[in-house]
Amino acid sequence: MSRGIEGRVVAITGGGSGMGRAMAVDLAGLGASVAVCGRRVEPLEETVALIESAGGTAVALTCDVRDPAQVEAFFAGVTERFGAPDTLINNAAGNFVANAVDLSPNGWRAVIDIVLNGTFYCSRALALGFPQATAATGSILNIIATYAWTGNPGTAHSAAAKAGVWNLTKSLAVEWAPLGLRVNCLAPGPTETEAASANLFPTDAIRDAMTSEIPLGRFATLADIVGSARFLLSDDASYVTGETLVLDGGESLAPGMFRHSPITPKG
Numbered sequence: 001m002s003r004g005i006e007g008r009v010v011a012i013t014g015g016g017s018g019m020g021r022a023m024a025v026d027l028a029g030l031g032a033s034v035a036v037c038g039r040r041v042e043p044l045e046e047t048v049a050l051i052e053s054a055g056g057t058a059v060a061l062t063c064d065v066r067d068p069a070q071v072e073a074f075f076a077g078v079t080e081r082f083g084a085p086d087t088l089i090n091n092a093a094g095n096f097v098a099n100a101v102d103l104s105p106n107g108w109r110a111v112i113d114i115v116l117n118g119t120f121y122c123s124r125a126l127a128l129g130f131p132q133a134t135a136a137t138g139s140i141l142n143i144i145a146t147y148a149w150t151g152n153p154g155t156a157h158s159a160a161a162k163a164g165v166w167n168l169t170k171s172l173a174v175e176w177a178p179l180g181l182r183v184n185c186l187a188p189g190p191t192e193t194e195a196a197s198a199n200l201f202p203t204d205a206i207r208d209a210m211t212s213e214i215p216l217g218r219f220a221t222l223a224d225i226v227g228s229a230r231f232l233l234s235d236d237a238s239y240v241t242g243e244t245l246v247l248d249g250g251e252s253l254a255p256g257m258f259r260h261s262p263i264t265p266k267g
């Protein structure tokens with residue numbers, strides 16, 4: 001499940017924590033050169049230290065993906081260090097819980113800018129440099145969430161932004177197929193990360209209520225995320241483009257139309 005990863009030049013946004021860090025460490029362990037970016041240098045340097053202590057190759061570059069000039073500088077920095085990137089993971093995200101009516105225009109803009117605009121700026125930068133990439137294959141992986149298509153009361157900004165990324169994925173997959181560039185999405189459900197545990201399921205009661213609605217009975221782990229990311233980025237998925245791999249233990253399917261019917265089996 002990792003054919004073709006060795007020798008790749010991979011750029012990962014939001015690589016200083018959680019899923020971004022886990023994917024960075026995993027891909028570097030498979031022989032990719034990994035560049036992580038984010039707004040603060042310290043967490044990025046921790047990711048690089050983890051990779052280097054395991055014998056891998058990585059670089060940390062600060063970049064706010066909302067700023068096209070910083071994105072351009074990030075890709076120039078990666079190219080100078082490792083050659084033009086052939087692989088990109090749009091993982092950086094911004095989110096907070098608020099009723100839509102309480103969202104200030106600036107709060108709305110902050111999340112749309114990071115998630116949707118940042119994904120576009122980084123994807124465009126990769127595509128512009130891709131003809132110079134030395135790897136025979138490459139791809140873009142966008143991290144979204146199942147609420148891209150269900151919506152999510154309480155995070156309307158993030159859900160709308162992820163929906164935009166989901167749609168953008170399909171347009172770019174077709175436009176950039178002639179370059180040999182695939183574009184896909186990974187849509188995790190609730191995932192065990194430090195930030196998610198602290199903010200989204202901070203108590204046992206909340207955790208139990210949430211997991212009781214997940215057919216597989218648990219949250220996703222970082223190991224689940226990296227395994228699926230690795231597959232979509234590898235040559236094992238070389239004919240997959242414009243697709244979304246849902247990784248939610250069946251959660252988004254569970255409600256079902258006839259869930260209150262006596263004939264529906266109860267788990």
Ligand code: HXC
Pocket residue numbers: 093094095096097098102103104105106107108110111114144145146158188189190191
């Ligand atoms: C209401 C809020 C707010 C809150 C910020 N704002 N937090 N409004 N409730 N809790 C408003 C501010 O008042 C401000 O508007 C505007 O948002 C910008 O806030 P700043 O703090 O100035 O911006 P910035 O420092 O750029 O922060 C960006 C951010 C922040 C997105 C708002 O939350 C952030 O950087 N978070 C870190 C990244 C993150 O959240 N990652 C989680 C991704 S996880 P005004 O009008 O006052 O100027 C994820 C989960 C998916 O996406 C789940 C899948 C199952």
